[in-house]
Amino acid sequence: MIRSTPSIPIPRTVPLLPLHDKVLLPGVVTRLQISRRDSIPLFEKILRTYDRKELHKCIIGVFPVHPLPKPVASVANKAEDGDDNDNDDEDSDTGSGNSNSGSGRKGAKAAGYRKKKTGVYSDDDIVVVGSSTGQVVPMRPGQSSQSTATVLSPASIHTMGCAARLVRLERAVGGFTVMLEGIVRLRLNKILTQVPFFEAEVTPLPDKPIGKSDQQLQDYIVALKSTSKEFVSLLQVLKLPAPVLTQLQKFLENVGLIPGQVVDLLMSTIESTHEEKIMILDATDLKDRIPKAVELLTRQIHVLKISQKVHDNVEGKLNKKQREFYLRQQMAAIKEELANLPAEVQKAADRELKRLKKMQPASSEYSVIRNYLDWLGDLPWTKSSEDILDVERARKQLNDDHHGLEKVKRRILEYLAVTKLQQMKGEVKGPIICLVGPPGVGKTSLGRSIAAAMGRKFHRISLGGVWDESEIRGHRRTYVGALPGLVIHGLKKCEVNNPVFLLEQNHTFTDHYLNVPFDLSKILFIATANSVDTIPAPLLDRMELITIPGYTFAEKLAIATNHLLPKQIRLHGLIEEDVKVTEQALLKVATGYTRESGVRQLEREIGSLVRAKAVEYAEVQERRLLNRPTTTTDSQGTPPAHNRRLEYQPLVAVDDVEEILGQEKYVNEVTERLPTPGVVTGMAYNGVGGGILFIEVSQMPGKGHLQLTGSLGDVIKESAQIALSWVKSHGYEIGLTNSQGQNIMEKADVHIHMPGGGTPKDGPSAGIAMVCALVSMFSNQTVPAATALTGEFTLRGLVMPVGGIKEKVIAAHRAAVRKIIMPLRNRKDVVSDVPLNVRDEIEFSYASTIWDVLKEAFEGRVVVRAGTPAANGGLDSRM
Numbered sequence: 071m072i073r074s075t076p077s078i079p080i081p082r083t084v085p086l087l088p089l090h091d092k093v094l095l096p097g098v099v100t101r102l103q104i105s106r107r108d109s110i111p112l113f114e115k116i117l118r119t120y121d122r123k124e125l126h127k128c129i130i131g132v133f134p135v136h137p138l139p140k141p142v143a144s145v146a147n148k149a150e151d152g153d154d155n156d157n158d159d160e161d162s163d164t165g166s167g168n169s170n171s172g173s174g175r176k177g178a179k180a181a182g183y184r185k186k187k188t189g190v191y192s193d194d195d196i197v198v199v200g201s202s203t204g205q206v207v208p209m210r211p212g213q214s215s216q217s218t219a220t221v222l223s224p225a226s227i228h229t230m231g232c233a234a235r236l237v238r239l240e241r242a243v244g245g246f247t248v249m250l251e252g253i254v255r256l257r258l259n260k261i262l263t264q265v266p267f268f269e270a271e272v273t274p275l276p277d278k279p280i281g282k283s284d285q286q287l288q289d290y291i292v293a294l295k296s297t298s299k300e301f302v303s304l305l306q307v308l309k310l311p312a313p314v315l316t317q318l319q320k321f322l323e324n325v326g327l328i329p330g331q332v333v334d335l336l337m338s339t340i341e342s343t344h345e346e347k348i349m350i351l352d353a354t355d356l357k358d359r360i361p362k363a364v365e366l367l368t369r370q371i372h373v374l375k376i377s378q379k380v381h382d383n384v385e386g387k388l389n390k391k392q393r394e395f396y397l398r399q400q401m402a403a404i405k406e407e408l409a410n411l412p413a414e415v416q417k418a419a420d421r422e423l424k425r426l427k428k429m430q431p432a433s434s435e436y437s438v439i440r441n442y443l444d445w446l447g448d449l450p451w452t453k454s455s456e457d458i459l460d461v462e463r464a465r466k467q468l469n470d471d472h473h474g475l476e477k478v479k480r481r482i483l484e485y486l487a488v489t490k491l492q493q494m495k496g497e498v499k500g501p502i503i504c505l506v507g508p509p510g511v512g513k514t515s516l517g518r519s520i521a522a523a524m525g526r527k528f529h530r531i532s533l534g535g536v537w538d539e540s541e542i543r544g545h546r547r548t549y550v551g552a553l554p555g556l557v558i559h560g561l562k563k564c565e566v567n568n569p570v571f572l573l574e575q576n577h578t579f580t581d582h583y584l585n586v587p588f589d590l591s592k593i594l595f596i597a598t599a600n601s602v603d604t605i606p607a608p609l610l611d612r613m614e615l616i617t618i619p620g621y622t623f624a625e626k627l628a629i630a631t632n633h634l635l636p637k638q639i640r641l642h643g644l645i646e647e648d649v650k651v652t653e654q655a656l657l658k659v660a661t662g663y664t665r666e667s668g669v670r671q672l673e674r675e676i677g678s679l680v681r682a683k684a685v686e687y688a689e690v691q692e693r694r695l696l697n698r699p700t701t702t703t704d705s706q707g708t709p710p711a712h713n714r715r716l717e718y719q720p721l722v723a724v725d726d727v728e729e730i731l732g733q734e735k736y737v738n739e740v741t742e743r744l745p746t747p748g749v750v751t752g753m754a755y756n757g758v759g760g761g762i763l764f765i766e767v768s769q770m771p772g773k774g775h776l777q778l779t780g781s782l783g784d785v786i787k788e789s790a791q792i793a794l795s796w797v798k799s800h801g802y803e804i805g806l807t808n809s810q811g812q813n814i815m816e817k818a819d820v821h822i823h824m825p826g827g828g829t830p831k832d833g834p835s836a837g838i839a840m841v842c843a844l845v846s847m848f849s850n851q852t853v854p855a856a857t858a859l860t861g862e863f864t865l866r867g868l869v870m871p872v873g874g875i876k877e878k879v880i881a882a883h884r885a886a887v888r889k890i891i892m893p894l895r896n897r898k899d900v901v902s903d904v905p906l907n908v909r910d911e912i913e914f915s916y917a918s919t920i921w922d923v924l925k926e927a928f929e930g931r932v933v934v935r936a937g938t939p940a941a942n943g944g945l946d947s948r949m
């Protein structure tokens with residue numbers, strides 16, 4: 071990067087670029103604005119002659135120009151102004167061929183330049199040029215290297231200059247912008263032409279190699295080394311741009327090798343007069359150049375030191391005053407924010423405030439405490455919203471927002487009434503409400519209605535995916551980036567201390583971050599859960615459980631008609647008259663496009679229906695306006711039916727549903743399924759609602775092994791084993807074997823599979839269904855597809871009650887099951903929980919023993935052998 075001798079060949083004749091207020095030195099890259107008449111033609115020619123890629127081959131002689139003599143009066147004025155373009159006693163020794171720098175210097179001295187005010191460069195003054203050499207050049211903002219003044223006289227061109235190559239050349243307003251890199255000093259021998267630009271014969275004067283034995287020169291170099299080191303260290307203090315410093319430092323490492331270039335570069339970074347710069351340019355001999363440079367550097371160091379002192383003083387004073395003022399303001403603001411805190415919190419806040427006052431605002435601890443105090447100040451410690459505990463109003467709100475759910479609504483109203491009474495007496499509230507039910511059954515919207523009815527703010531804290539307690543309780547402040555947890559975040563957002571939260575309650579809740587207690591007793595917490603299975607028993611015990619089972623199709627239809635459809639119509643910018651969906655159509659959407667306990671998917675599908683109608687409505691309006699036929703066509707080129715209409719038709723009939731929503735997504739597996747030996751319909755219930763599931767059994771040659779598949783849990787596997795054992799031991803009684811001791815699985819293996827292998831299944835409630843599936847397979851008799859079974863089964867043949875009856879029954883009803891066999895002890899659940907319309911459409915058979923089950927399931931097709939204990943209807947006494 072750093073060359074000690076120019077590697078670029080310099081031609082004998084070069085075009086001249088006269089520089090009026092600048093001096094280019096070798097090794098320096100500079101940017102110039104060319105706008106003078108004496109230079110523009112040169113660059114026009116270069117642009118015409120050189121290809122862009124070859125610009126760097128163009129070598130130019132860059133020569134300083136001495137100012138022309140000026141009238142006396144003007145000189146006087148200028149002198150007063152302190153302008154450095156003083157009178158010029160020109161050195162006209164242009165063709166002297168004098169390689170001695172003395173003549174140029176003489177000329178410069180004779181010109182009587184006055185020294186500029188010296189000072190410190192600001193960042194703006196230095197232009198870092200990202201050139202091949204990456205060296206630096208000072209250039210003042212807005213400074214033009216050439217003014218558009220006087221006509222140039224050959225006599226004013228200095229005898230020493232610098233060969234430069236073009237790094238960049240661009241057209242600019244009024245001329246060119248060029249970037250030049252100085253290569254080597256040039257002596258001007260003779261000006262050859264002047265029009266359209268100057269050309270001259272020149273001699274390159276590279277620095278001579280440094281003789282090791284030249285003690286005087288070595289001494290100079292040592293002096294240069296230490297001075298430049300000091301200079302650069304001062305520049306560091308003054309915060310010069312980092313790239314400039316790095317370049318300088320790199321360069322200085324080579325002082326010993328190329329002292330000449332280092333001097334040239336340093337000279338371009340310090341404040342010096344035009345005269346001084348010419349002096350350095352003229353100094354072709356290093357023994358001449360280095361001492362001059364050391365002198366100039368020393369002066370610059372002195373100036374830098376003084377200005378640094380001044381700078382420090384001013385800054386220090388200002389900073390101290392400003393900081394104090396700023397801090398006072400900040401403290402006052404914080405104090406104001408922290409007014410009205412509870413006593414204990416106030417104590418903590420005061421303690422932190424005291425610490426804050428002693429800290430540097432720039433320290434990281436300062437911002438941590440500041441943040442903490444902001445949190446304390448932002449929380450609604452004492453601010454509550456006014457409660458409306460009007461039971462009648464709440465009833466109306468709940469009824470307006472939700473169809474059905476009578477039991478749930480009644481329970482909520484009771485809760486509110488009790489809360490009201492307790493508040494009047496100043497007592498503590500009862501337990502938290504926990505709404506349990508499958509997704510989309512309205513738990514969240516019930517919570518929202520409760521908040522609206524009570525005139526409270528509503529905030530939902532979603533705990534999905536929260537594994538870490540600190541997400542709820544916050545992180546201790548000792549952690550980097552610590553913040554309060556979800557509860558405190560929610561309170562800040564609500565801006566009152568008594569919102570409705572969907573979560574758990576705790577009196578003296580202490581967030582780890584705040585580390586001071588916040589009384590959460592005013593918050594009405596409502597918890598929601600899809601299933602109670604995952605809630606720890608002690609917590610469950612403290613909550614008021616309100617279960618919302620899945621909806622029947624009838625309920626879904628009512629919810630869709632009264633709530634979902636009107637809501638979607640509103641959301642799509644239409645009015646109720648614009649979309650009329652028939653009951654049949656809505657039912658088809660519910661049965662053919664959704665399979666869920668709640669109504670979320672139903673709402674989405676209704677949304678799609680309404681959207682399609684909205685588009686149709688808009689198109690008809692548009693067509694009417696423009697009176698033009700439709701343009702929308704399908705892949706066959708015919709417009710879809712609803713698009714061909716000239717009048718908008720608000721009605722969506724059952725036949726339109728498929729056209730808009732596409733093919734039905736769900737077919738009814740129960741009605742579609744043919745009764746098959748070995749396959750029985752079971753009933754399932756999990757967190758996301760009820761459903762039916764099939765139990766498939768088959769046998770194959772083997773040695774009496776049982777194989778179970780379908781993501782089965784331990785309990786359900788045990789049920790299968792119990793069922794098989796029972797069937798094996800009662801094979802003779804139900805006519806599966808011909809003799810008492812015969813083993814039906816002597817030469818066979820049995821495989822029990824429950825389809826839907828992706829869904830884990832567990833629990834004992836498939837017991838009786840498994841027995842029926844096995845009996846069906848071994849006897850080759852079928853259980854009707856529309857008959858479903860649920861019930862636990864013991865080895866002795868007893869049928870035990872199971873959970874989730876309401877959800878199971880509703881789901882089975884949705885799946886077109888028309889007969890359900892279940893434990894006798896579950897009868898009460900059917901009577902109390904299952905809606906009447908469902909009960910009316912399903913035949914219930916209650917069983918207390920497996921014999922009852924077999925009788926009902928096979929409708930008499932499996933006959934109990936006469937003379938066996940079972941024939942008398944009794945339980946197996948042998949077990």
Ligand SMILES: Nc1ncnc2c1ncn2[C@@H]1O[C@H](COP(=O)(O)OP(=O)(O)OP(=O)(O)O)[C@@H](O)[C@H]1O
Nearest residue numbers: 471472473508509510511512513514515629633669
């Ligand atoms: N009985 C109902 N009457 C009117 N709208 C209902 C009813 N049940 C549910 N909805 C509507 O169904 C949508 C879904 O309900 P919501 O978001 O409250 O379900 P969720 O039970 O909280 O579900 P998740 O367990 O997934 O959070 C809402 O738009 C809600 O208004």
